[in-house]
Amino acid sequence: MRQKPREFAPGVPAIGQSADVCGAFPALLRRVKPDPDMRDIFEELFANQPLDPMEAARRGMRPNLRRRFYAAATIKPEDGGYAVVLDGRIVRTPARNALAAPNVALAEAIAGEWQRQDEVIDPGQMPLTRLANTIIDGVARSAEAVTAEIEKYLATDLLFYRAEGPPRLTARQHEFWDPVLAWARNTLGARFELVEGVIHIAQPAESLRHAAQAIPRDPWRLGAVHAVTTLTGSALIALALAHGAIDVDAAWAAAHVDEDWNMELWGRDEVALERRSFRFAEMQAAATVLKLA
Numbered sequence: 001m002r003q004k005p006r007e008f009a010p011g012v013p014a015i016g017q018s019a020d021v022c023g024a025f026p027a028l029l030r031r032v033k034p035d036p037d038m039r040d041i042f043e044e045l046f047a048n049q050p051l052d053p054m055e056a057a058r059r060g061m062r063p064n065l066r067r068r069f070y071a072a073a074t075i076k077p078e079d080g081g082y083a084v085v086l087d088g089r090i091v092r093t094p095a096r097n098a099l100a101a102p103n104v105a106l107a108e109a110i111a112g113e114w115q116r117q118d119e120v121i122d123p124g125q126m127p128l129t130r131l132a133n134t135i136i137d138g139v140a141r142s143a144e145a146v147t148a149e150i151e152k153y154l155a156t157d158l159l160f161y162r163a164e165g166p167p168r169l170t171a172r173q174h175e176f177w178d179p180v181l182a183w184a185r186n187t188l189g190a191r192f193e194l195v196e197g198v199i200h201i202a203q204p205a206e207s208l209r210h211a212a213q214a215i216p217r218d219p220w221r222l223g224a225v226h227a228v229t230t231l232t233g234s235a236l237i238a239l240a241l242a243h244g245a246i247d248v249d250a251a252w253a254a255a256h257v258d259e260d261w262n263m264e265l266w267g268r269d270e271v272a273l274e275r276r277s278f279r280f281a282e283m284q285a286a287a288t289v290l291k292l293a
Contacts, residue, residue: 065120073114075107082107084114095137099129102220106292124278127285135223135289143219146226151212153235155203157192158255164196169261176254180236183245188214214239220293227286231255231279241290248287252280 070086077083083100084091084107091099091114101107113126123130139146159177163169184190190207215235216222221242228238232255241251253260256276263269 065122067120068117070114073111075104075111084111086114093133093137097136099132099136101132102293106220106289109288109292127281128288131223131227131282131285131289134227135220139223139226140219143217143222146222147212147215150215150226150229150235150238151208153229153233154208154211156200157236158232158234159236160192160194160201160203161198162194162196163258169258172257172261176250176257180234180240180246180254183240183243184211184236187243187245188239211236211239214243216242218293220289224286224289224293228283228290231283231286241287248284251287252283 070089072087074085075082076085076090078090078098078100081098081100081102082104083098093099099110101110110128110132113129114121117125159181162173181192181194184192184207188210190211192203192207193201195201216225225235225238225242228241228251229235232238232251234255237246237251237254240246241248246254259272259276263272
């Protein structure tokens with residue numbers, strides 16, 4: 001009963017739409033002096049095309065990628081944070097805010113994505129930058145709406161709805177999902193009701209309230225939790241990851257118990273696996289933010 005990713009506020013893009021700094025860019029590539037319209041280039045890169053390759057294929061679109069026009073991606077202090085700069089010019093988000101992180105480690109991770117670009121700049125290979133754009137342009141000004149969206153997921157969390165059978169599937173759900181529920185019960189004081197099938201089951205208001213108190217207030221961590229929530233269909237998985245109760249691989253495996261079972265039963269779905277790979281990169285970006293922010 002995984003839910004589809006949702007927008008967290010009208011006009012604000014859904015999250016989910018990592019990284020260490022790597023070596024220098026090959027010297028053979030031509031260095032182009034940035035022009036005064038560099039902000040428009042950034043807006044075009046990240047705002048005007050579907051980044052999911054499967055979505056692009058569905059629309060019959062070919063990505064329009066910009067050639068790399070800078071020699072080095074570094075960081076510098078900016079307004080209490082650390083901005084990503086290309087040859088000394090600050091990178092701008094689609095809303096034309098500075099692409100700046102709250103600390104050096106996270107800023108270097110984002111800059112690392114830019115430094116790893118080769119002859120062209122491919123936003124599809126820059127999940128941490130995409131998440132940072134969304135946090136800076138959206139979450140920072142819509143924190144209450146983002147929090148409310150996560151709370152909605154809590155009320156109908158993936159982990160509450162169990163298969164009636166076969167036994168191997170139900171055993172796998174117990175293996176991957178019960179530890180997260182036990183963490184919520186023992187650490188958050190949130191005890192939830194389970195049901196077989198897809199019929200909605202109301203959860204205790206007190207449990208939902210206790211779990212909601214674990215949602216981060218910092219916009220970077222909040223944005224990362226929202227990203228994991230929409231990617232997995234489970235706010236509890238996202239909160240467990242944010243609080244260190246599980247790692248990113250365990251969180252991803254828990255989110256795909258049903259899908260993996262179906263593939264074992266009916267065979268691999270290469271299209272679904274390609275899309276999952278793209279989304280796992282987004283998951284890893286969110287985990288990076290949770291680790292470094």
